Amino acid sequence: xRAHRTTTVPGWLVVPAAVGATFVLLPLVAMVARVxxxxxxxxxxxxxxxxxxxxxxxxxxxxxxxxxxxxxPMATVLARSRFRGQxxxxxxVLLPLVxxxxxxxxxxxxxxxRRGVLGSRLDALGIDVAFTTTAVVMAQAxxxxxxxxxxxxxALRTAxxxxxxxxxxxxxxxxxVFRRITLPLVLPGLxxxxxxxxxxxxxxxxxTITFAGSLQGTTTTLxxxxxxxxxxxxxxxxxxxxxxxxxxxxxxxxxxxxxxxxGVEPS
Amino acid sequence: MNLTSMSALVAATGLxxxxxAGCGADDSSGSKASSQTLTVFAAASLTKAFTEIGRDFEAxxxxxxxxxSFGGSSDLxxxxxxxxxxxxxxxxxxxxxxxxGSAATGAEDFASNTLEIAVPPHNPAGITSFQDLARPGVxxxxxxxxxxxxxxxxxxxxxAAVTLHPVSREQSVTDVLGKxxxxxxxxxxxxxxxVKAAGDQVEGVPFPESSGVVNTYPISVLDGSNxxxxxxxxxxxxxxxxxxxxxxxxxxxxP
Numbered sequence: 001x002r003a004h005r006t007t008t009v010p011g012w013l014v015v016p017a018a019v020g021a022t023f024v025l026l027p028l029v030a031m032v033a034r035v036x037x038x039x040x041x042x043x044x045x046x047x048x049x050x051x052x053x054x055x056x057x058x059x060x061x062x063x064x065x066x067x068x069x070x071x072x073p074m075a076t077v078l079a080r081s082r083f084r085g086q087x088x089x090x091x092x093v094l095l096p097l098v099x100x101x102x103x104x105x106x107x108x109x110x111x112x113x114r115r116g117v118l119g120s121r122l123d124a125l126g127i128d129v130a131f132t133t134t135a136v137v138m139a140q141a142x143x144x145x146x147x148x149x150x151x152x153x154x155a156l157r158t159a160x161x162x163x164x165x166x167x168x169x170x171x172x173x174x175x176x177v178f179r180r181i182t183l184p185l186v187l188p189g190l191x192x193x194x195x196x197x198x199x200x201x202x203x204x205x206x207x208t209i210t211f212a213g214s215l216q217g218t219t220t221t222l223x224x225x226x227x228x229x230x231x232x233x234x235x236x237x238x239x240x241x242x243x244x245x246x247x248x249x250x251x252x253x254x255x256x257x258x259x260x261x262x263g264v265e266p267s
Numbered sequence: 268m269n270l271t272s273m274s275a276l277v278a279a280t281g282l283x284x285x286x287x288a289g290c291g292a293d294d295s296s297g298s299k300a301s302s303q304t305l306t307v308f309a310a311a312s313l314t315k316a317f318t319e320i321g322r323d324f325e326a327x328x329x330x331x332x333x334x335x336s337f338g339g340s341s342d343l344x345x346x347x348x349x350x351x352x353x354x355x356x357x358x359x360x361x362x363x364x365x366x367x368g369s370a371a372t373g374a375e376d377f378a379s380n381t382l383e384i385a386v387p388p389h390n391p392a393g394i395t396s397f398q399d400l401a402r403p404g405v406x407x408x409x410x411x412x413x414x415x416x417x418x419x420x421x422x423x424x425x426x427a428a429v430t431l432h433p434v435s436r437e438q439s440v441t442d443v444l445g446k447x448x449x450x451x452x453x454x455x456x457x458x459x460x461x462v463k464a465a466g467d468q469v470e471g472v473p474f475p476e477s478s479g480v481v482n483t484y485p486i487s488v489l490d491g492s493n494x495x496x497x498x499x500x501x502x503x504x505x506x507x508x509x510x511x512x513x514x515x516x517x518x519x520x521x522p
Contacts, residue, residue: 115450130451131406131434213408213435213446220436228438231341232413 034238043239051217052225053243059133059221060201063140067197071148079156097146104142105210135212136219140201147200148193155189195255199248302330305497306352308343309335310359311441315464316517320510324501339439354492355501357484360415364485371487376522377506378484378514382419383459384472385447392453397474400454401429408443408452411436419480420456427476463518483522
């Protein structure tokens with residue numbers, strides 16, 4: 001641990017901060033208190049639970065990779081170039097952050113669904129995404145992409161272009177500058193963006209249920225399984241919720257030390 | 268500066284509390300017995316019929332307002348058990364009503380519903396029977412066995428000795444219907460009333476095996492109700508002529 005320069009925090013901020021922390025943590029504690037530890041092992045290792053967890057991990061990983069493949073170029077273009085309508089484009093690209101996931105699901109359905117804008121053409125080619133694991137990954141990537149873009153774009157802006165300019169004047173072509181200077185410089189921002197995208201994918205529910213449906217082992221992710229179990233077996237739902245929280249904590253924990261950066265980079 | 272931001276914080280907190288305070292306040296202002304609000308928790312499949320019955324009931328009773336909370340029966344039961352302020356509960360099946368135990372003692376059946384196949388307009392997959400649902404290549408969507416419509420579908424399939432291979436098992440009957448109306452699925456198994464409510468967005472394919480599994484809807488005044496008499500009147504109204512006429516119009520059968 002490095003020693004940080006700390007400024008004094010105004011004392012009156014402490015109380016609302018404590019209230020805020022309690023507000024976030026208390027529900028989690030209340031949930032853990034409800035776990036039936038005697039049955040816990042059996043509940044979380046049932047075939048449907050294992051299928052759901054495994055599917056969630058696989059699809060979230062796939063969606064994070066897609067987010068990196070598409071999000072890195074998007075963030076770079078947004079941060080490093082100027083064109084008309086850039087501000088509007090940025091707001092639109094970040095839209096999945098603020099619209100309800102169900103709305104995202106409906107939008108995806110009308111695009112890639114059987115009768116959708118693209119879906120009807122894909123259908124003619126014999127490609128059918130509805131009700132497949134691909135649809136789950138698409139729903140997750142759709143809602144998670146803005147997290148990566150906003151995080152990386154912020155890192156790119158804070159890093160500035162000094163080194164890039166120097167490299168370019170020394171004769172490095174744009175691709176070399178991007179690979180050797182830009183990417184290494186913003187790697188922490190990229191990693192935290194990817195972690196956020198993974199976490200968002202893991203928790204995805206609304207868009208998935210609307211766009212992909214629910215079938216054990218194919219489209220029933222962990223959040224959907226929890227939602228379903230809650231009806232018949234609240235104990236199983238609580239146990240699986242705890243598993244999801246633990247997975248999320250494991251993913252987020254290494255980042256908390258570095259500070260998860262959404263746009264702003266601490267110096 | 269410090270003071271300004273502090274007062275801003277206090278003002279924001281006050282505003283936030285003020286904005287939410289309205290939600291909790293309900294009929295406590297009703298000093299006279301003639302101004303009351305009746306809260307009815309009802310299964311999602313009753314949304315259309317009960318909204319209409321509620322309006323008729325209000326027209327019949329001066330100063331009475333009926334407000335509804337529609338949702339999955341099991342969700343509503345969970346909310347009632349957690350102390351939600353409901354006067355009447357109408358369930359989509361007896362199982363969920365029974366889960367309330369002593370909190371709903373006077374349950375009476377008021378309607379019944381059977382399953383029907385819903386297909387997109389023009390029936391692209393040419394479904395004419397329950398057996399057709401098991402044909403390879405048919406994209407079938409049904410309710411998960413955990414929810415009432417799924418349990419009913421399972422029972423029908425078992426009785427008909429048909430093994431279904433759905434592409435999706437949805438959480439609710441509305442989700443199944445949604446997949447059919449958007450044309451995503453070739454067929455879905457829903458209730459007769461859902462097909463009726465969807466209008467020309469779907470076509471219904473009745474099948475004889477459905478008569479083997481009839482879903483009965485019970486309604487009851489809840490023990491914790493502060494408007495016991497009015498709640499009882501509402502239950503009677505639903506089971507009376509006006510209520511039954513509206514329910515029949517929505518496709519429900521007699522219990």
